[in-house]
Amino acid sequence: MEIFEPNLYLYLSVSAVMFAIGTLGVLTRRNAIVIFMCVELMLNAVNLTLVTFSRFLDDAAGSMLVFFVMCVAAAEAVVGLAIIIALFRNKRDIDVNNFNLFKW
């Protein structure tokens, strides 16, 4: 049962898989809120990496960085949702294919 013991490699692999799932969601989904939630998932995957390294090196920097990332993510969520509400007010829809003002 030695190979099932959680170690650094397993934690980092779980984090990498979660990050890839988040990337996949950002690239394939078209609902702006879901894309936004996938970005949150990617942030959390990176947080897991930071906590893992912090734990396995017994170093404070990783944990502190995760704390600050969480604060910034909260701020980012508020502003992002406000932008989504402003978008919805303009077009009555938040499908990102409808928003191509910057596309050339």
Next chain:
Amino acid sequence: MALQTALFWIFSILGIAGGIGLVINRNPVYSALSLILNFFSLAGLYLSLQAEFLAVIQVLVYAGAIMVLFLFVIMLLNLSDEPRVEGFDIARGASFLLAIGFVAEMLIILKDVVLPSSPEKFTYGKVESIGNLLMTNYLFPFEVISVVLVASLIGAIVIAKKFNY
């Protein structure tokens, strides 16, 4: 030790399942609920890494505050299900390839990660040590974060409010 192993596998499988549920659900509300599952399992993984403070913050801030905000906005906008894409989409296929390539690459690279030592106990998981560091070494970032939060508060009001000029 056996309990820790079991908890690690349960939480990592639940977390990845939550992530997959977030991406494949057509209904945004189901996606948000899957993401909450993912956040709770991440809190469990933090606990298995002895980072108790971050686990509690994960549940309170992420699963509590941020996801309630998301659900609130989803229900406010009353969105319909996302329509299914018919046939093969080249961009979608490329995205799958990118994601699978990324995972394969990380799995290969991470195999070579070797750390000098792996300590038995984690010193910085408790509220006490984190609070001490916040008031000493990390005092300046801690103060700057409050400015960021106020700025985002004001920004959100300005962006979302309807001004009648």
